[in-house]
Amino acid sequence: MLLAKTRPLRTLAFRLTLxxxxxxxxxxxxxxxxxxxxLKSMLQRELDEHLVSEIVEYGALLKEQNLDILRDVLEQEAYSEGVDRIFFRVFDASGKEVIGTDVRGWTGLSAQPPALLAAMHGQTVFETLPGTETTFPARIVYGLMTPSLVLQVGASTESTALILRQFRRIFVAAMxxxxxxxxxLGAVIARRALAGVRETTNTARAIIAGAWxxxxxxxPRGDEIDELALTFNRMIDRIQVLMQEMREVxxxxxxxxxxxxxxxRAQAEEVLDCPSASSGERELAGGLLEEADGLLGLINTMLEISQTEAGVKEVRRERxxxxxxxxxxxxxFAPAAEDKEVSLTCERVSALPVKGDAQKLRRALAHIVDNAVKYTPAGGSVMVSCQTRNGMAVxxxxxxxxxxGAAxxxxxxxxxxxxxxSRSQSGNGLGLSLARAVCHAHGGEITVQSELKRGSTFEMSIPAA
Amino acid sequence: MHVLVVEDDKKIASFIAKGLRQEGYAVEIANNGVDGFHLASTEKFDAAIIDLMLPQLGGLDLIRGVRDEGSTLPILVLSAKTSVEDRVKGLEFGADDYLTKPFSFAELLARVQALVRRANAIAEPVTLSVEDLTVDLLRRRVTRGPARIELQPREFALLAYLVRNKGRVVSKTMIMEHVWGYDFDPQTNVVESRISRLRDKIDAGFDRPLIRTVRGAGYVIGED
Incomplete structure (x- = not known):
């Protein structure tokens, strides 16, 4: 039997690696x-804490200074940070804006934020202002500076976003x-781990090819693969012993x-050679001689089939x-076919080389042609043709x-x-069996297609050399 | 010609001896290896036929013993084993040729004759003849009486094989093996058809046919 070559994408090593x-x-x-x-939540918390600390800081400033000073400080702070990166607004208890830095770069800010009320009651309120196509989202905090003044601080999350973007890039590259x-690495490890399996397969292939x-x-590691190799070797030893025994038997x-x-045979020959033997006795002796030869042929053919099938003898590999x-x-077969009035033609091709045993191959084909001529009535034809198909000589x-018949x-x-x-026709029924054994021993196959009363086609295919 | 036959099967031994005596050979039989060795080392023979499976002293040891004494006696080994290793072993131990059982006497005789010829440096005859038929092996020419007969190569090989075994029956199996080199018994009339074509060329137009059919056994040429 031919072993299918494993496709690389279906190997265990490949799947394990994946x-x-x-x-x-x-x-x-x-x-x-x-x-x-x-990281994201840490950065956000840090920003929030920074904003809250701003509220506490300006509340402390307001205890010692008046609003005008605070306005100057806030505006200066906004300008030095960048007016599109931070803004400050101060509301009084009625919700009126008493201080406000430049908020033209900020979209979506309401003049009377709803969170003011909660902030007036002493809560620190956090809000996120969604970003637009040109701006980053902003984080906004409300908090009481004095019992009647609420400071709203808004800061762009630009720096946080930049850090996170950088992180994402590293993330993808790392992946x-x-x-x-x-x-x-997986491929290397899998290959090394499965090297033993591969070696076992290669050895099995070599043995099938005859390298017993x-x-x-x-x-010396003694792992599972070694156990497999040991068991395999022991099995081959056993088979070899069995084959040796079979050969001897x-x-x-x-x-x-x-x-x-x-x-x-000797006795039959003696009778045939004896001048005093009658023609009837000679005929009997002749029959005996032929039977002896037939029996010998049968024994030899049977032995050859068993030995070829079991691979006891190595097939010669000549061109x-x-x-x-x-x-x-x-x-x-030409004269025999001619006498039977069966036309026997051989369509010859120039090059159809195979590696094998010429004598065995010739005998295998001879059995097939012998059968074809035997079972073709007068007026019929037997055609032998040669071709190369899918790397096989056919x-x-x-x-x-x-x-x-199909049955x-x-x-x-x-x-x-x-x-x-009824076995009325001569022949021992071993010819096709031998032909198949020979084909198999050469790594080939024999097939038949047939239709009752129409004829049969036998095909012997042997791997081309 | 003096031939030694060492064979433990008495029937086979007497069959060989009888056939050889008919051919004018003087034959001595030993039924075991020890007697065979004794005869081989004390008497002078032109050839020996030795079976491999012998009681007391095996065929291979017998041959080695004979060779160790410096004898160049031509030896034909008989064996029921067909494997190549056995054949090689026989030849390595000093045998000159090998014949597998069962054999026909014609075959055995041809081998013995070839061995004796070789040992005495006698060339194989270039022409063979049966009655008025002459086969020139060198020029591959066949004549019957004054007439030259044209044969195809296979027909020539078939005729030459028959003539080499003249007077002896050769079976279809033997013809298949020696003329075509096939070791099988075809179910179609491969041999019969060839013989009938050969007859058309050799015997047609002559009063006495040379090739005779022995029913069931095969064919024989010449000498009734």
């Missing part, structure tokens, strides 16, 4: 947002750089069957030109034969399965 990065980012946003709010760093001696390196079976077959293989196989064998279609590659259950 999750960590986002989690980190969220935490950072929460912390920074908290800081921002604390960006943190995110970037966490992605890079490779093992996953185990570090199949060798033994083959051996134990071959010796009596040799005896059988094989599939076009030539197709040509050779067609050449082999050899298609199309016949106009009797076809295969049988997925079973024809099974060992000993024959569509003709």
């Amino acid at each position: 999750i960590y990065a986002f989690a980190g980012l969220l935490a950072l946003v929460l912390v920074l947002a908290g800081c921002y709010l604390v 960006f750089s943190f995110f970037l760093c966490s992605i890079i 001696l490779s093992r996953v390196p185990v570090s 199949t060798d033994d079976i083959a051996h134990d069957l071959r010796t009596p077959l040799t005896r059988m 094989v030109e599939m076009g030539e293989v197709a040509q050779e196989v067609c050449e082999l 050899i298609a064998v199309r016949d106009t034969g009797i076809g295969i 049988d279609l997925d079973k024809i590659f099974t060992r000993f399965y024959r569509v003709d259950q």
Whole structure:
């Protein structure tokens, strides 16, 4: 079976990195947002305290001086600070403005603020004047200076706003750089943490490709990944032992069957060679000889299928030109097809190289063509064509034969399965099974499409070299 | 020619001995490795056929023993094991050729003849003949009587294989393996069709057909 290559965006390392990065980012946003709010309220409180202290200070001044002095002081203060940054107004008990600095730069100030009444009763009232497009919001405080005079102080929040804006800029920059760093760092950490998993995967791939001696390196840390590697290695050891055992068992079976077959064959040959044997006896001996050869072929094919499927023997990896293989196989069957009046054509392509075992591939294709010719009645045709498709060398064998029913279609590659259950046709039902084992051993696939009475198409695809 | 056969299966041993004697060889049989080693080191042979699975002394050890004595006796190994490693091991221990069971006598004979020829530095005959048919292996030419016969390369290979085994039955499986190099038994008449084309060229127009079909067993050329 082919292992799908993992796409980088779906890897565990990538997902872990993203999750960590986002989690980190969220935490950072929460912390920074908290800081921002604390800073904002601190700055506001500081401003409020400053304004209240102004009221207390001018109240004290008024106890010793008269209103005219206070007016001069206030106006001087407003001018030195900037008239659009601070203003002062003093109201008497009737709500009439007795002192007022320049408030032309301030929009939205009412001449008779409703908070005056509460201020007259001794409360300190805070108000926020919303900003406009050109001005910052302002903070306004009312407070009693003397039992009959209320001072209204308004200050622009410009400096607070500037500090907060600066903070926000730093905030965003920090978020960006943190995110970037966490992605890079996360990727590195995830890659290192998952290196063991990757090594295990690579080793498994190498083993599938036939490198049975490779093992996953185990570090001395003894973490979960090392445990995985150790378990994996132990599993491969076990499989290797099983495969060795299977190889020995199949060798033994083959051996134990071959010796009596040799005896059988020898006796049949002796009869055939005996001058005194009658023609009837010779015929019997001939039949025996053929059966012995057939049985041997069956044993050999079965062993080959099991060994190929189990990967007991490593597949040779030579450069094989599939076009030539197709040509050779067609050449082999040409006279038989001609005698059967089946037209056998091979459409040859120049380059269709694969890496593999030429003999095995040739035999696999020969079984398919053999079947196609066998099940195509006189007057029909068998076409062998070669092409490259999606990086695979594909050899298609199309016949106009009797076809295969849908019910049988997925079973024809099974060992000993024959569509003709009466088994009147010759053949042992191993050919297609071997062909499939060979395709799989080469990392390829064999497929079939068929329609009863219309014909079948078998396709052998082997990864192109 | 004197041939030693070391084989513990008595039926197989006598089958080999009988066939070789028919071909004019003098044959001695040993049924175990110890007797085989004793014979090989005391008598002079032109070739030895040794089974690998032997009682008392295994085939490989027997071969090594023979080689350790400095003998250059041509040795053909018989074995029921087919794996390449076994084959390689046999050759590494000093065997000259390897034959897998089951084998046909024709095959065994051809191997023994080749070994003896090689040991005595005799070149393989360039021309083979059966009755009035001559096959020139070097120039790839075939004549029957005075007539020259044109054959396609595969037909030539098929004829040459039959003639090399003249008088012996070769089965379809053997033909598939030796002429085409396929180790399988086709369900279509691959071999039959080739033989019939070869017959059309070799036997058509002659009174005595050379290629005979042995029903169920295969084909044989010449010598009734």
